[in-house]
Structure formats: C-alpha cells, structure tokens
Amino acid sequence: MSIKEAMSRFTTGVTVVTTHYAGQDWGMTCNSFNTVSLEPAMVLWSIRKEASSHQAFTQSGSYLVNVLQADQKDTAMRFASGPQAERFVGQACERTDHGNLKLHGSVAWFECKLVQVVTAGDHDILIGEVLNYGSREGDGLVYANRHFGVLTAFAS
Numbered sequence: 001m002s003i004k005e006a007m008s009r010f011t012t013g014v015t016v017v018t019t020h021y022a023g024q025d026w027g028m029t030c031n032s033f034n035t036v037s038l039e040p041a042m043v044l045w046s047i048r049k050e051a052s053s054h055q056a057f058t059q060s061g062s063y064l065v066n067v068l069q070a071d072q073k074d075t076a077m078r079f080a081s082g083p084q085a086e087r088f089v090g091q092a093c094e095r096t097d098h099g100n101l102k103l104h105g106s107v108a109w110f111e112c113k114l115v116q117v118v119t120a121g122d123h124d125i126l127i128g129e130v131l132n133y134g135s136r137e138g139d140g141l142v143y144a145n146r147h148f149g150v151l152t153a154f155a156s
C-alpha cells in the first residue's frame with residue numbers, strides 16, 4: 001500500500017479556500033484544513049508548492065476557507081482542477097471587505113490573515129489568524145478513500 005493510500009484512510013471534511021490576488025479570484029479544494037488555536041483563533045492548511053495558485057495564496061495576505069456542505073460535491077470537483085476563472089463560473093458568491101469570495105451554500109467559513117508559512121517537503125503549511133467567521137445548521141461534505149460522502153452518526 002502506498003503512503004498516499006494509507007493517508008487516504010483518514011476521513012476529513014472538504015473546503016474550498018479562496019483569495020484575491022493580482023486582480024483575480026483564486027480558489028482550490030482543500031482537505032488539509034484544521035483548527036490550531038482558540039485564543040487567538042488560528043487555523044492551518046497546506047498547499048502544494050507546485051500549485052499554480054501557490055503564489056496567490058502565499059502573497060495575497062488573506063484567504064477565506066469555505067467548509068462545504070454535504071450537497072457540494074460538484075463544487076469540490078470544480079475547484080480541484082482547470083483554469084481559475086472557470087472554477088467560479090455559475091458559483092453564487094459574496095465578496096468580503098478583504099476582497100475574498102465567500103461561496104453560497106457553505107456550512108461554515110473562516111476568513112484569515114496569513115501570519116506564518118512553514119515549509120514542509122513538497123507543501124507549505126499556511127497558518128492564518130481568523131479575522132471573521134460564520135456558520136449555519138447543516139451537514140458537511142466528507143472525504144475518505146478518495147470518495148466524497150456524508151457522515152452517518154451512530155444513534156445515541
């Protein structure tokens with residue numbers, strides 16, 4: 001079994017991270033998102049150094065993490081490949097005061113100021129301080145074994 005396969009056994013949520021840089025919007029599907037600190041509120045995610053949006057996310061100064069809802073599998077797929085401009089076509093969004101796009105339909109969002117970049121192998125870990133956030137009722141999209149799904153909770 002490859003290391004990638006072993007890592008895929010770890011079940012995660014799915015996010016789309018957006019930023020605004022060099023006069024355009026950038027967005028990518030990301031499941032490496034995690035919480036770090038409550039006081040101050042800080043989160044992290046990692047980006048492949050070779051990603052075409054790497055410069056945008058490391059230089060723009062801020063980004064917005066959209067936590068996808070269970071019915072947003074198509075959104076997750078669309079933001080995982082293809083030209084940046086095409087990823088936002090038909091996507092209902094709202095622009096924040098910091099210029100980042102908040103996707104409609106997400107169950108939670110965290111807008112962050114980039115405070116630290118930690119280089120780790122072929123990825124960079126982006127640590128952000130949360131500037132604004134929001135959430136609503138709803139189930140998040142789940143990713144495991146390279147498949148999207150929905151969490152079924154045990155009856156308590």
Ligand SMILES: Cc1cc2nc3c(=O)[nH]c(=O)nc-3n(C[C@H](O)[C@H](O)[C@H](O)COP(=O)(O)O)c2cc1C
Pocket residue numbers: 014027028029030031032033045046047048050051052053054076077079080081082143
């Ligand atoms: C479910 C899922 C999770 C992903 N998580 C990450 C991630 O955490 N970090 C990353 O660099 N790429 C991740 N990717 C891949 C990126 O979305 C993809 O490489 C990127 O959008 C390619 O576009 P770019 O090179 O133009 O940025 C993920 C893809 C999928 C489908």
